Amino acid sequence: MKGEWEPYQHKVQYYETDQMGIVHHSNYIRWFEEARTDYMEKMGMGYDQMEARGILSPVLSVEADYLQMIRFGETVTIETFIKEYNGIRLTVGYEVIDEKHQRTCCRGTTKHCFLDREGKFLSLKQACLEYHQMFVQGLEDHKENK
Secondary structure (H helix, E strand, O other): OHHHOOOEEEEOOHHHEOOOOEEOOHHHHHHHHHHHHHHHHHHOOOHHHHHHOOOEOOEEEEEEEEOOOOEOOOEEEEEEEEEEEOOOEEEEEEEEEEOOOOEEEEEEEEEEEOEOOOOOEOOHHHHOHHHHHHHHHHHHHHHHHO
16 A cells, blocks of 8 residues: 555745754654645545544654754655554554655654544444554555565
8 A cells, every 4th residue: 555655745844943954853743644644545534534424533642763854945755654553543653754865864653542523432443444444454565565
């Protein structure tokens, strides 16, 4: 599944940099969300579609390892993939790559669960088999491409 479409790209904006001229660490978290939203839309299940079915997927935790600096004007590619999935919890992985130098600048993950509109935990396998199968396929594809 990963190879079926282009990964998310982002051109660094001036407002995303700090006084030292490098991207402020908080922006990587926003980029993760942008890339995850793009990835899910390409999988065929955008957040708007999930929410229309009464399925919510809040972020439970975020981790980021900053490996190289990124500066204003540079373009990064964000490889997004399903790292773990068990029907109830989901871990999405990210690799932020500097396009010019082809180096990994950041690696991270976000962990999610699935809730109904009342905020109760739900099993995606029971609530929406179609989405469950998409996540299972995404996980299998990632394992094959490792």
